[in-house]
Amino acid sequence: MAFLKHNGRTICYRLLGDAEKPLLVLAHPLGMTQGVWDDMLPMLLPRFRVLTWDLPGHGASSAWNPISDAIQPEDLAGEALALAEQAGARAFHFAGTSIGGVIGQQLVSQHAERLISATLTNTGAVIGTPEAWQQRSANVLEQGLAAMAMDIVPRWFGPAACEQQPALLDGWRVIMGRGDDRSYALLCEMLGRCNFREALAGRDVPVLLIGGSDDVATPPAALQELAGAIGTADPVILENIGHVPSVECPVQFADLLIRHLS
Template sequence: MAFLKHNGRAVCYRLLGDSAKPLLMLAHPLGMTQGVWDDMLPALLGKFRVLTWDLPGHGASAAWPEDSDRITPEDLAREALALAAAAGAERFHFVGTSIGGVIGQQLVSQHADSLLSATLTNTGAVIGTADAWNTRSANVLELGLSVMAVDIVPRWFGPAACEQQPALVEGWRVIMGRGDDRSYALLCELLGRVDFREKLGEHRVPLQLVGGSDDVATPPETLKALAQCSSASDPVILEHVGHVPSVECPDRFSQILLDTLT
C-alpha cells in the first residue's frame, strides 16, 4: 500500500507486479474499496502490472477537501491519470465498475490517448435519476453511512453470491460504514449529474462492457443503452451476478479480461 499526494489529498493505492508488463488500472464502485479486486489479482498479475486505488473518503484515501463542494468526473479521471504517471505509464488498460465505469467514460471521452483499452462494468451513460441520487446524498449527510449501509449493501449482490457467502453483506456493511459521509454524498451528487449519452459517439478506444443479470442498480438494459451510444459491442451479461462481478465471480471476470486484453 502506498500514498500519492494529489491536489492536497492523500490517495491510497497499490501498485503490484512486473514493471515491464502493461499497466492495468482497476476502479472500484461507490461505497466499496480497492479490496473488491483482491480475488482477481493472482490471475491478472501473470499478464499485467496492476494498480488499484481508493476513491475519495473510501478505504484509506483522504476525504474530499472541505473547501470544495463538488466532485466531477474530470476530477476523478485526473486522479487516475496522476496515479498512472506515478507508475511511469503513459498508456494503460482501464477497468471500472459502477462509478469506476463513470471514470472510465470520462477517460474515453477526454483522455483517449492515455488508454490502451477500457472495460466498463455495471455502469451506464446515465445511472438512475438526479432526484434519487440527491435524496441519497441528503440522507447520508443526515443519517451517516453506517445507517444507510443497512439498506444499500444488500442491493450490490445477487442471490447466488449471498447464498454462497453468508457473511458477504455484513462484511461490506462494516466497510461502507467506515467511509467519509461527505465524500460519499458528493459522489452521489456527481452520479445525479452524469450524462455521457452525447459524449462517447466518436472515440478510438477498444471498449467492452460487462454487466450482471441480477444487477438492480445498473441492470442489463442500462449497459445495452451505453453500448448503443458508445459504439461498443453488445455487453457481456454474467448470469446470476449482481453489481460487483469482481467479488461475485472473480474467476469468470478475470478470464474475460485475459481473453480480451491479451
C-alpha cells in the same frame, strides 16, 4: 499500500507486479474499496502490472477537502491519470465498475489517447435519476453511512453470492460504514449530474462492457444503452450476478478481462 499527494489530498493505492508488463488500472464501485479486486489479482498479475486505488473518503484515501464543494468526473479521472504517471505509464488499460465505470467513460471521452483499452462493468451513460441521487446524498448526511449501509449493501450482490458467502453482506456493511459521509454524498451528487450519452461516440478505444443479470442498480438495459452511445458490441451479461462481478465471479470476470486486453 502506498500513498500519493494529489491536489491537496492523500490517495491510497497499490501498485503490484512486474514493471515491464502493461499497466492495468482498476476503479472500484461507490461505497466499496480497492479490496474488491483482491480475488482477481492472482489471475491478473502474471500478465499485467496492476494499480488499484481508493476513491475520496473510501478505504484509506483522504476525504474530499478542496474548496470546491463538488466532485466532478474530471477530478476522479485526474486521480487515475496521476496514478498512472506515478507508475511511469503513458498509456494503460482501464477497468472500472459502477462509479469506476463512470471514471472510465470520462477517460474515454477526454483522454482516449491515454487508453490502450477500457472495460466498463455494471455502469451506464446515465445511472438512476438526479432526484434519487440527491435524496441519497441528503439521507447519508442526515443518517450516516453506517446506517445507510444496512439497505444499500444488499443491492450490490445477487442472491447466488449471498447464499454462497453468508457473511458477505455484513462484511461490506462494516467497510461501507467506515467511509466518509460527506465524500460519499458528494459522489452521489456527481452521479446525479453525469450524462455521457453524447460524449463517447467515435472514440478510438477498444471497449468491453459487462453487466449482471441480477444487477438492480445498473441493469442490463443500462449497459445496452451505453453500448449504443459508444458504438461498441453488445454487453456481456453474466447470469446470476449482481452489481460487483469482481467479488461475485472473479475467475469468470478475470477471464473476460484477460481475453479483451490480449
